[in-house]
Each structure stands twice: as structure tokens, then as C-alpha cells.
Amino acid sequence: MSNIFVINPEAEAGNPDELFPGYTSVSEAVLNKVAAKHAWIASPIQRASDYVRNMPFFDFIDTMTSPHEFKSCATQLYYHSATFPKVMGLMLGMTPNSENHMMGFYAAHASGEAIHHRMLLAWMLRHGIVEAADEVEDVITTPETNACVNLAYQMAVEQDRDKWLVALNCGIERCSNDFFKAVAPKMADLGVGDRYFDVHVEADEHHSIMGLEYITNTLSPKRKQVLIAKSLEGITLWAAMIHSWIGISTFPIFDQEGNISPRRQIQLQ
Numbered sequence: 001m002s003n004i005f006v007i008n009p010e011a012e013a014g015n016p017d018e019l020f021p022g023y024t025s026v027s028e029a030v031l032n033k034v035a036a037k038h039a040w041i042a043s044p045i046q047r048a049s050d051y052v053r054n055m056p057f058f059d060f061i062d063t064m065t066s067p068h069e070f071k072s073c074a075t076q077l078y079y080h081s082a083t084f085p086k087v088m089g090l091m092l093g094m095t096p097n098s099e100n101h102m103m104g105f106y107a108a109h110a111s112g113e114a115i116h117h118r119m120l121l122a123w124m125l126r127h128g129i130v131e132a133a134d135e136v137e138d139v140i141t142t143p144e145t146n147a148c149v150n151l152a153y154q155m156a157v158e159q160d161r162d163k164w165l166v167a168l169n170c171g172i173e174r175c176s177n178d179f180f181k182a183v184a185p186k187m188a189d190l191g192v193g194d195r196y197f198d199v200h201v202e203a204d205e206h207h208s209i210m211g212l213e214y215i216t217n218t219l220s221p222k223r224k225q226v227l228i229a230k231s232l233e234g235i236t237l238w239a240a241m242i243h244s245w246i247g248i249s250t251f252p253i254f255d256q257e258g259n260i261s262p263r264r265q266i267q268l269q
Helices: 009-013 028-037 039-053 056-061 069-093 096-111 116-126 131-140 142-160 161-189 195-213 221-244
Strands: 005-007 023-025
Touching: 028 039, 028 195, 039 131, 039 161, 039 221, 056 161, 056 221, 069 096, 069 116, 069 131, 069 142, 069 161, 069 221, 096 161, 116 131, 116 195, 142 161, 161 195, 161 221
Parallel strands: none
Antiparallel strands: 005 023
């Protein structure tokens, strides 16, 4: 069995036993079936996130010799980690009656993320990454960090469920999973491993997969192009954000297949 989880789709049908859906472990075969079902968007996301995983940030993580080298990342990550559950709460709070079946989904995600920033702060204090808790409040977030967070705010205000799912759950959370898959073992190697890093290896992979099952089943070709572009926008902003944490300015642009591409206007067919 895989350590990846999906939310029970029966929750959407209003099963009274699933009003607040739990997580069900699934096999690798089931995961492959889910990805194949949504290959039109899963494949571009896979290609784009694979590109990001081979960018310089991951070389930086691989060559760290002290957790203190991670300070600029950790303090920016604290803001990102503290802000995202608030955005998820906004998504939940603005849910129209027609989308009430999604409330358990949003609530579970927000609840799971709500204390993660406190876990990260405790780790920073324990290992002397910051000297006092209020130090993180004085950090000026990079424009790239703000842009990534603001994309989530934009989607919460728009209340476009499909855009939210493809950009945040399927795109950004997949990249987040790659991030923590690199950071968690590195911190363990440096003798400063922590549940904060480990839990995201499980949770973010969980979120990126489970979102696929909530995308609208019947979509026009134009709508699919819009959603692919939105998911890749999320990956672009994530990549720009994590590189800004190590002083690198980059803004990778992807075509509709998820391949790196010069900036161009995407025309709907």
C-alpha cells in the first residue's frame, strides 16, 4: 500500500457518514488510475514540476552543510506556512451554497495545515536558526513569496473550484512535495530532522493527488486549456518563490504541455 491518501469521493454525493471526509490509503495501482483519468492536466503538471526539481534550488539543498544555511528559506517558509491555511479558510468561508459539498474538503485541508507554522518556528528556535520567536515577524517577504501566496488569495476570491484545485492542490502542492522530499532527508542527515518536514512529504503528496478527483468531469477543450495554464502558473510562481529565498531571480514559463518555453500568448483553440 502507498502512503498517499485520497479523500473519499462519496463525500461529494452527500453520504451522511462522510460529511467530514476522512483519508483512505490507496494502492499504487489506484493512484496510477487516477492520474491516467486526468492525464490531460496531470501530465503537464508532472513535466513542469520535474523541470523545477532540476533547478538550482535543489542543488543548494543538496550541498548544505549546516541548517543555518537554510535560515533565509525557513523564515520565508514560515510566512508561507502561516498564510496558506488562512487562505483555505477564506475559500471555505466564501463557499456558495451550490458548492457546499466541498466544505469538508476545504476544512480538512485548512485544519491539517493550521499548526504547521508553529512546528516550523519551534524547530527554528530549538536549533538556533532564530534567537527569538518575534524574529520571524521582522522578515520582509520577497515579492516572489507574496506573488505565490496572492495567487491563492485570488482564487479564493474568484471561488472557481477547478482553478483552485489545479493550481493549489495539484500544481503548487506537488512542487511542495518535491521540496520537502529534498529538505526532509537533508535535515535528517544534518542531525536536525523534524516532524514538520516529514509530515509534508506525506501531506502534500496526498493533497496533490486527492484534488484531481474533485475537478469537474465535463469540461470543454477551451476550459481545459485555461485550467492547464492556471496550474502551470502556480508552478511558475512556486519556482520563482523558492529561488528568491536563496537570492536567485528566475521565472520559468511553461507551454501547455508543461515544457519550458519562451513567454508567449496562449491562444484558446
